[in-house]
Amino acid sequence: MKTAFIVIRSPQELDPTHLMHRVAARGEASVILFEDAVYNALRKEHAERLGEAAHEVLVAADDLQARGFSQEDLKVGRAVPYEDIVDCIMERTERTVTV
Amino acid sequence: MAKTLTILWRSGSMMAMDANVASKLAAAARAKGYNVRMFGYGEGVTAVKKGQNPKRFPNVGNELEALGRDGVEQAICETCYAARGFERGEEIPTAKVGSLTNNLFKFVSESDRLVTIAR
Numbered sequence: 001m002k003t004a005f006i007v008i009r010s011p012q013e014l015d016p017t018h019l020m021h022r023v024a025a026r027g028e029a030s031v032i033l034f035e036d037a038v039y040n041a042l043r044k045e046h047a048e049r050l051g052e053a054a055h056e057v058l059v060a061a062d063d064l065q066a067r068g069f070s071q072e073d074l075k076v077g078r079a080v081p082y083e084d085i086v087d088c089i090m091e092r093t094e095r096t097v098t099v
Numbered sequence: 100m101a102k103t104l105t106i107l108w109r110s111g112s113m114m115a116m117d118a119n120v121a122s123k124l125a126a127a128a129r130a131k132g133y134n135v136r137m138f139g140y141g142e143g144v145t146a147v148k149k150g151q152n153p154k155r156f157p158n159v160g161n162e163l164e165a166l167g168r169d170g171v172e173q174a175i176c177e178t179c180y181a182a183r184g185f186e187r188g189e190e191i192p193t194a195k196v197g198s199l200t201n202n203l204f205k206f207v208s209e210s211d212r213l214v215t216i217a218r
Contacts, residue, residue, distance in 0.1 A: 006214060008117060034120050034216075062123070063116075082127035089212055090102055090133060098215040 002028045004093040005054065010036035011046045016099040017053040023097055030056040030088050033077070038064045047075035056092075058085055103134040105210040107203065109217035111142035112159045118146040121216045122162040125171050136206040137163070139175035140199075144183065147175055147194040160191055167193020174202035 003024040007016045016037075020029055031054040033040055040046045041059050050057055057077025064070065064079050071079040089096060106125055110117035125135045139146055151160040167173050174197035175190070187196055195202065207213050 006216070008115075008120065008216065009218060035116055060120075063120075082123050083131060085124065086104075086128045086131055086133070089214060090104060090128070090131075096212060096214050098217060 001095060002093040003030070004089050004096045005029060005031040006034070006096055006098040007031060007037040007040065008034045008098075011040045011043065014099065015046075015049065016040065017049045019097070019099050020053040026053060027055050029054040030058065030093055031077075032085055032088060033057070033059045033063075035060075035063050036067075038067060038069070041074045041077045042069060044075050047077075051076045056088070058088055060085065101132050101134050102211040103136065103209060104128045105136045105138065105203075105206040105213045107138050107140060107213065107215045107217070108143045108146070109139075109141040109215070112146040112148065112151060113153070113156075114142060115218070116156075117216050117218065118143065118159040119157050119162065121146075122159055122166060124214065124216075125166050126162075126169075129166065129169055129171060134170075135166070136172045136210065137166070137174075138197075138203045138206055139173075139179075139194075140203070141176070141179055144175040144180045144185070147173065147190045148185065149189055149191050164191040164193050167191070172206075174206075176203075
């Protein structure tokens with residue numbers, strides 16, 4: 001089932017990929033990073049793990065910029081506005097799982 | 100007929116930015132024409148307290164009230180609310196002091212998607 005994983009916690013608190021691998025195959029997994037979870041896409045080792053767990057990585061642009069980073073700093077995925085996140089949740093996936 | 104999104108949030112208004120994430124997600128979904136419902140549970144009930152006055156952070160109470168006026172149905176858990184010493188009438192006017200059974204379960208059963216914002 002196409003799944004949108006919602007992550008809000010820092011990779012220092014939680015590695016979301018353990019659960020993601022158990023719940024959905026990479027080709028059916030999208031992940032949305034809010035708040036301190038954006039660091040998952042900024043640090044190489046975390047970004048590589050995330051890229052192996054999900055085919056689509058969306059980073060909340062507001063939360064990325066609030067921490068002093070931009071699209072150019074991302075090691076995986078893309079920075080998007082909330083409207084694109086809504087599209088992922090409502091149209092491109094069939095359920096959400098908060099990690 | 101427009102699809103419906105329910106957002107369940109469980110973090111307090113001053114704990115982190117979780118409630119603000121929930122309100123921004125709701126606003127974006129409304130702007131795209133979706134129906135949106137929100138339910139506050141646990142510490143999340145503090146986000147509907149009337150008269151919040153944060154000095155350096157977005158005012159999530161005002162954000163939620165604006166969403167309510169834009170048609171976003173909002174309810175919170177009465178048990179969680181009472182447990183924190185709040186009384187009816189302390190909430191923003193757009194929020195209903197409700198329950199899991201009467202509100203959240205109904206919201207979820209009538210929704211196309213549920214998003215939980217929680218730690």
